[in-house]
Amino acid sequence: MTDLLTQLMTERDWLMADGATGTTLFNMGLTSGDAPELWNVDKPDNIRALYKGAVDAGSDIFLTNSFGGNASRLKLHDAQSRVRELNRAAAELGREVADASGRKVVVAGSVGPTGDIMEPMGSLTFDSAVEMFHEQAEGLKEGGADVLWVETISAPEEYKAAARAAELADMPWCGTMSFDTAGRTMMGITSADLAKMVETLGKPPLAFGANCGVGAADLLRTVLGFAAQGSERPIIAKGNAGIPKYVDGHIHYDGTPELMADYAVLARDCGATIIGGCCGTTPDHLRAMRDALETRPRSDSRPTLEQIAAALGGFSSASDGTGDDAGPKRDRRSRRRRS
Numbered sequence: 001m002t003d004l005l006t007q008l009m010t011e012r013d014w015l016m017a018d019g020a021t022g023t024t025l026f027n028m029g030l031t032s033g034d035a036p037e038l039w040n041v042d043k044p045d046n047i048r049a050l051y052k053g054a055v056d057a058g059s060d061i062f063l064t065n066s067f068g069g070n071a072s073r074l075k076l077h078d079a080q081s082r083v084r085e086l087n088r089a090a091a092e093l094g095r096e097v098a099d100a101s102g103r104k105v106v107v108a109g110s111v112g113p114t115g116d117i118m119e120p121m122g123s124l125t126f127d128s129a130v131e132m133f134h135e136q137a138e139g140l141k142e143g144g145a146d147v148l149w150v151e152t153i154s155a156p157e158e159y160k161a162a163a164r165a166a167e168l169a170d171m172p173w174c175g176t177m178s179f180d181t182a183g184r185t186m187m188g189i190t191s192a193d194l195a196k197m198v199e200t201l202g203k204p205p206l207a208f209g210a211n212c213g214v215g216a217a218d219l220l221r222t223v224l225g226f227a228a229q230g231s232e233r234p235i236i237a238k239g240n241a242g243i244p245k246y247v248d249g250h251i252h253y254d255g256t257p258e259l260m261a262d263y264a265v266l267a268r269d270c271g272a273t274i275i276g277g278c279c280g281t282t283p284d285h286l287r288a289m290r291d292a293l294e295t296r297p298r299s300d301s302r303p304t305l306e307q308i309a310a311a312l313g314g315f316s317s318a319s320d321g322t323g324d325d326a327g328p329k330r331d332r333r334s335r336r337r338r339s
Helices: 004-011 022-027 036-042 044-056 071-077 080-099 126-143 156-169 191-200 216-228 257-270 283-295 305-312
Strands: 061-063 106-111 147-153 173-177 207-212 235-239 244-247 250-253 274-277
Touching (some): 036 080, 071 126, 126 147, 156 173, 191 216, 216 257, 257 283
Parallel strands (some): 147 173, 207 235
Antiparallel strands (some): 244 250
16 A cells, blocks of 8 residues: 555645744743653643644644654653653654644654764664664554654664664655755765665665755755755755754744745755755744745756855855855855845
8 A cells, every 4th residue: 555655745746844843842841951752641732732733834744753762862861661652652643633634644753863873983783773763663653653754864874774674664764864064964974975875775765855954055955966866766855944043042043934935945946845844943934835835836947056045045064065066155144034
């Protein structure tokens, strides 16, 4: 039977994913240092509201509140024995919201990094990573997730371990990495590296791409890097809502809904099929993104780096990590601001 995400991707030429989990939960009162996953059991109404906010704003896909739901991260909160329970609850709440929406909405089981460094630089073995990801995947599967959504990965070995876990759980999956270090992941992977790597996996992802990072412009440069490899596999773009700033004791992202609407259309025109937001992206941003995707015509050509910089601000580094020129560097004064 065809999974729901594949079905939607055959019916539509773009899909909108959700926005930020952490930003929304902090606005609900989550305290820094607390485990968001505990709210799946302790404050389920808040998690329902998180999911419903994205669905009501037009998201076709939303991620479960399970980013740090692996044993390594939960051990920091003495909850390593609750992996299955907390992930199952995250997906069950998502299933409830999706089924009540009256349309086809994909529940994507979020799987973040373990937080450990893989061998040989660190102590985490490949088999241990697979075991942790598999345990999490089984909980999300039991709760009714449609697809696993591996995100914010830096190391290729960890990405491969998550792919193996999805295979063991017999679950379709998607996978993104964070290209936050001068166009590369923290572990040195480029957009070209990831585009090639996904095709070598025993169970390739339904879609692959980039999330988070250091700004929407940088992320779209990475998307152009994926598209340049000629892969026919759908590409994911899930960029932050601008640049973070510390304001009145809180982290605030300066990207307006209007700017994120521009980002969404540019992401589509750069070659992305699944378009969403990451840190700082609220339902207000998502509504503007959905409206723009529905009403603005698709461009006949890929956006240039200059066009991206003009719309979203310049780039944070002089290279996309592959040695190609980046175009204009970021100049905070030149960013188009809207209120």
